[in-house]
Amino acid sequence: MSTDGKFGDYGGQYVPEALMPAIEELEDAYERYVLGNEDGFMDEFRTRLREFGGRPTPLQRADRLSERYDREVYLKREDLVHGGAHKLNNALGQVLLAKYMGKDRIIAETGAGQHGTATAMACAHLDVPCEIYMGERDINRQRPNVFRMKLNGSEVNPVTVGRGTLKEAISETMRDWATNVEDTHYVIGSVVGPHPFPSMVRDFQSVISEEARTQAREKMGRLPDSVLACAGGGSNTMGAFAEFVDDDETALYAVEAGGSTLDVDEEAGVAPNSASLTTGSEGILHGARTTILQDHDGQIMESHSISSGLDYAGVGPELAYLVDTGRVTAVNVGDDDALTAFHRLSQMEGIIPALETAHAFGYLERVAGPDATGEHDGLGEFVVVNVSGRGDKDLESAIEETYERDIDIAPNMDEFTGGL
Amino acid sequence: MSLEDAFADGPAFIPYLAAGDPDYESSLEYVEALERGGADIIELGLPFSEPIAEGPTIQNAVVRSLEGGMTPTRFFEFVEDLDVSVPLVCMTYYNLIYRYGESEAQGTSDASSAERSSADCRAAEPRDDGEAASKGPRPFVEKAASVGIEGLVVPDLPAEESGPLREACDEFGLDLVFIVAPTTRGERLERMMEQVSGYVYVQARLGTTGAQTDVSDQTGASLDRLAGYDVPKAVGFGISSGEHAERIVRSGADGIIVGSALVDIVAQGHERGTDPEAVADRLESLARELKDGAVAGTSQRPPHPERT
Ligand SMILES: Cc1ncc(COP(=O)(O)O)c(C=O)c1O
Numbered sequence: 001m002s003t004d005g006k007f008g009d010y011g012g013q014y015v016p017e018a019l020m021p022a023i024e025e026l027e028d029a030y031e032r033y034v035l036g037n038e039d040g041f042m043d044e045f046r047t048r049l050r051e052f053g054g055r056p057t058p059l060q061r062a063d064r065l066s067e068r069y070d071r072e073v074y075l076k077r078e079d080l081v082h083g084g085a086h087k088l089n090n091a092l093g094q095v096l097l098a099k100y101m102g103k104d105r106i107i108a109e110t111g112a113g114q115h116g117t118a119t120a121m122a123c124a125h126l127d128v129p130c131e132i133y134m135g136e137r138d139i140n141r142q143r144p145n146v147f148r149m150k151l152n153g154s155e156v157n158p159v160t161v162g163r164g165t166l167k168e169a170i171s172e173t174m175r176d177w178a179t180n181v182e183d184t185h186y187v188i189g190s191v192v193g194p195h196p197f198p199s200m201v202r203d204f205q206s207v208i209s210e211e212a213r214t215q216a217r218e219k220m221g222r223l224p225d226s227v228l229a230c231a232g233g234g235s236n237t238m239g240a241f242a243e244f245v246d247d248d249e250t251a252l253y254a255v256e257a258g259g260s261t262l263d264v265d266e267e268a269g270v271a272p273n274s275a276s277l278t279t280g281s282e283g284i285l286h287g288a289r290t291t292i293l294q295d296h297d298g299q300i301m302e303s304h305s306i307s308s309g310l311d312y313a314g315v316g317p318e319l320a321y322l323v324d325t326g327r328v329t330a331v332n333v334g335d336d337d338a339l340t341a342f343h344r345l346s347q348m349e350g351i352i353p354a355l356e357t358a359h360a361f362g363y364l365e366r367v368a369g370p371d372a373t374g375e376h377d378g379l380g381e382f383v384v385v386n387v388s389g390r391g392d393k394d395l396e397s398a399i400e401e402t403y404e405r406d407i408d409i410a411p412n413m414d415e416f417t418g419g420l
Numbered sequence: 421m422s423l424e425d426a427f428a429d430g431p432a433f434i435p436y437l438a439a440g441d442p443d444y445e446s447s448l449e450y451v452e453a454l455e456r457g458g459a460d461i462i463e464l465g466l467p468f469s470e471p472i473a474e475g476p477t478i479q480n481a482v483v484r485s486l487e488g489g490m491t492p493t494r495f496f497e498f499v500e501d502l503d504v505s506v507p508l509v510c511m512t513y514y515n516l517i518y519r520y521g522e523s524e525a526q527g528t529s530d531a532s533s534a535e536r537s538s539a540d541c542r543a544a545e546p547r548d549d550g551e552a553a554s555k556g557p558r559p560f561v562e563k564a565a566s567v568g569i570e571g572l573v574v575p576d577l578p579a580e581e582s583g584p585l586r587e588a589c590d591e592f593g594l595d596l597v598f599i600v601a602p603t604t605r606g607e608r609l610e611r612m613m614e615q616v617s618g619y620v621y622v623q624a625r626l627g628t629t630g631a632q633t634d635v636s637d638q639t640g641a642s643l644d645r646l647a648g649y650d651v652p653k654a655v656g657f658g659i660s661s662g663e664h665a666e667r668i669v670r671s672g673a674d675g676i677i678v679g680s681a682l683v684d685i686v687a688q689g690h691e692r693g694t695d696p697e698a699v700a701d702r703l704e705s706l707a708r709e710l711k712d713g714a715v716a717g718t719s720q721r722p723p724h725p726e727r728t
Contacts, residue, residue: 014514014576016473018601018626020608161479167470174472179627181603269469281522284515284576285470297491298519299469 005195008324010317013194015287019174022181023194029101030196034093034203041100045093049207052125053082053092057208059215059384064348069368072220072382075351076212078236078389085354085389086205086236087118091187093204095122098185105180106130108187109173111138111166112308113145114354114389115189120152122187130154133173135164138308145393163302166312170286190233191316194287198316205239212384213243225380226251229388230359231330232274232310234319236388245327251378252327254319255360257305258334266295274303276315277323277330290317306335306401307355307394329378333362339401341365342391343410354389355398361385423507423571423595423618426460427652431718432619432675433458433665433711434654435682436511438465438481439498440490442686446696447485448501450686453700455504457707462504463573463677466495466512473575475630477680480687492520492560499567507570509597509618514577517585520563521555561588571595571618579612586615599623602638605645619652621677624659624668631680632658643672662713669717676714682706 005011005027013023033041049055057077065073078086095106106128110116116132123130132149136158139146149156162168170188177186191198191205209227216224229240231254244250259273271293273279280291285300293301293313305311322328333341341361346352353361364385367377391398403413426432435454440447454462467482467490474482490498499508564572571594577585579598589596595618600609602625613620624639625632639655646653655668656677665676682703689699 012581013578014581015578016575016601017578017599017604017612018473018623020578020601021603024608161476162469162483171470171472175475175628178473181626283519284513286472287576294515294519296519296522297493298515298522299486300515 005199007318007321009282010288010290010321011195011198012289013287014284014289015174015194016178018178019181022177023196025101026185027196029097030200033097033100034200039100041097045096045204048092048096049089053088054080055207056211057081059212059219061219062349065364068348068370069364069383071368071380073364074216074219074224074382074384075349076208076240076384076386078208079351079353079357079387083118083121084392085114085118086208086239087114087189087389088121089207089239090189090201090204090235091115091118091122092125094185094187094200095119095126095128098187099126099128101185103183103185104128105184106187107133107173107176107184109133109166109169109189110145111135111169111311112393113138113142113149114309114393116154116156117145117148117152119187119189120149120154123154124152131157131176133157133159133169133176135159135166135169137164138166138169141308141397142393166308167300174286190235191238191318192233192286192288192290192314198288198318201235202238202242202318205235206242208236208239208386209241209243212240216382216384220382222382223247223250224382224384225249226253226378227384227386228253228255228360228363228379229386230255230310230356231277231315231319232257232312232356233314234316236386238316238319240386241322241328245322251329251380252322253363253379254323254328254330255363256330256332257307257310257338257359258332259304259306260335262332264293264301269295269299269301270304271301271313272304273332273334274305274310274312275332276313277320278332280315285314288317290314291320306338306397307359309354309356310359331363333359333366335401336405337362337366339398339405340407340409342398343402343407346391347409351387352391353387354391355394357386357388358391421507423461423509424652426507427619427674431669431673431714432460432652432654433707433714434461434463434656434675434677435459435707435710436463436465436677436679437682437686438467438478438485439495440467440485440488441481441683442484442690443488444490444494444498446699448498449696449700450703451502452504453704454682454707455506457704458711459506459707460675461507461509463509463511463679464499466490466492466510466516468513468516471513473628475628475680477631477683477687478629481683484690492516496563496567499569508568509571509573510564510569511573511575514574517557517560517572517574521559556588557585558588558591561585561592561594565592565594569594571597573597573599573621575599579608579615582615597621600642600646602626602642609645613649613651616651619654619675620646620649622646622653622655622673624655624657627657629657629680631660631684639668639673640671659710662709665710665713666717669714676710678710
């Protein structure tokens with residue numbers, strides 16, 4: 001894997017000059033501590049992941065899904081990581097790195113609040129002051145996560161410009177960083193942004209595939225035929241794929257949010273989906289060249305997904321590159337199918353998944369379920385699905401969204417909404 | 421007139437406005453008012469949806485301008501419609517420059533994506549590298565040159581990634597201005613100074629654009645680091661009054677760049693529904709104050725050897 005920050009033509013460092021020294025400093029720290037394990041950094045990281053984060057997570061056989069899809073379906077249980085999602089793997093790594101670098105202030109952006117809460121937990125754990133930027137609209141949609149961040153002692157700064165969602169929060173965090181580069185580290189939440197972030201976040205998340213690869217061998221005596229993961233920015237995705245990239249026998253599927261439709265309203269600058277790998281085009285966003293949702297002039301479009309964690313107009317440059325080379329297959333699942341999959345997993349396996357994660361299960365149902373569309377089923381006999389997070393954070397929106405739709409397998413929503 | 425010539429007799433006053441803020445017609449008047457007020461070069465912002473280097477003042481200008489319908493194509497028309505004789509510099513973000521060739525090639529909206537979306541559930545085709553290869557920045561630069569733009573400033577394009585743009589600028593005779601931050605030194609500074617032409621934009625302090633009540637003393641140190649380079653040094657970020665301008669020039673700047681303080685006048689006019697003519701008058705008078713301040717700064721400056 002590349003360490004120069006380029007994945008084919010993707011990646012790079014498209015940032016204001018004021019940030020460049022900080023980025024060079026981070027590059028140096030990444031090479032020394034993460035790649036070189038200087039001062040035992042990686043050892044300490046692994047220890048803390050175990051003791052604070054609760055790793056390793058199980059690779060669990062999903063019995064009823066295995067029966068339904070007539071193959072071995074295994075779940076990589078990242079929902080069991082402390083905080084309820086894979087996000088802590090990265091947040092803990094970066095906050096620890098910031099300490100090794102002597103930075104004494106942490107900033108981060110958050111959309112749904114998952115990365116923000118993971119960063120807030122890591123900062124409390126490692127005793128570093130933390131400020132989280134969050135779009136005003138997201139603050140209103142995700143109150144419980146705002147409280148969690150505050151309970152952990154972080155400040156939450158509302159971002160009011162633009163539409164007040166993740167895209168604006170990232171831009172605003174970059175502005176803070178440009179103002180305070182000398183003492184501040186920016187903990188970016190996915191495999192996006194300028195080099196070295198995409199590589200570094202992948203490395204922190206690749207503990208997922210490292211464990212899964214060993215666990216697959218232990219349980220099944222072989223590597224899986226396919227690995228499925230949802231993809232927003234792509235950090236759980238790259239984490240679940242990284243160690244399998246060189247295993248040609250394992251197919252890799254990145255499941256994006258198809259939103260309400262893949263059609264794009266250029267006039268309004270809105271893409272009612274977040275499927276940058278499927279419908280996007282090459283461009284530069286938030287410091288990297290990658291595939292993005294943009295209009296024909298190059299203005300970034302507003303994205304949409306039922307899951308706020310997938311609601312982003314870009315995607316990590318390495319994932320975009322792996323799709324271009326054909327190593328990773330990009331597919332997408334829309335809001336309705338994701339929500340149905342959310343209910344199915346809750347009922348059949350006793351696991352309430354994050355709405356993000358539900359997209360991956362939506363794809364499994366589509367190609368292998370009883371009503372399979374006949375779409376090519378390349379998943380094989382042994383499938384691993386990365387359960388990137390649990391759905392507790394999504395209960396309110398899942399109830400509302402289900403109420404608006406006609407989903408056969410869902411419980412009667414009147415019980416929750418009182419008929420609204 | 422080339423950018424460097426604009427620094428020939430006395431300090432250059434370089435105001436910035438976002439083109440099309442808050443609407444096309446008023447914006448034309450506002451930019452012309454800057455020239456009447458004494459501008460030597462004008463920086464025109466071509467608004468991008470994610471302006472990561474801008475503070476709130478210019479972010480809001482960008483929003484107004486985009487809402488007013490500004491696009492790269494409209495921007496070039498705007499430049500052609502402008503009645504000014506001083507050199508113009510386009511300030512924008514790299515994605516708009518990079519994508520311009522694609523949008524020209526396709527004319528209307530992205531046909532391939534419409535086609536893709538017809539099959540709702542299909543997988544992304546692996547892209548063929550050759551086919552995906554962009555035409556890069558060349559079409560934008562060619563168009564900019566043809567409407568008379570003299571230079572570009574691209575805040576999210578560091579020297580490391582600027583090769584293709586520098587080449588296109590050389591081909592079409594445009595200057596490429598780089599921003600030097602207070603944290604830029606050593607090798608990075610050298611690499612940048614090898615690429616720069618026209619003038620260097622000396623960022624007076626860390627952070628994003630925005631008017632300040634005081635001007636930073638990081639400026640002096642930055643100017644000292646640049647003393648050995650034979651290219652005009654224009655200082656920006658935070659200058660808002662004639663007195664600031666004077667002080668900055670006195671500390672050795674060859675020019676001053678002022679954005680947010682002028683954009684504030686446009687914003688206020690827009691909010692209060694002020695007659696555009698009155699807004700233009702206010703812009704002209706602040707411009708004159710800034711220009712006079714800059715000129716006053718030179719007369720008090722210790723004499724320094726002529727540039728060769
Ligand atoms: C549970 C969960 N899964 C997936 C994602 C998407 O992020 P990424 O694509 O970086 O894994 C998020 C983001 O908030 C999340 O919370």
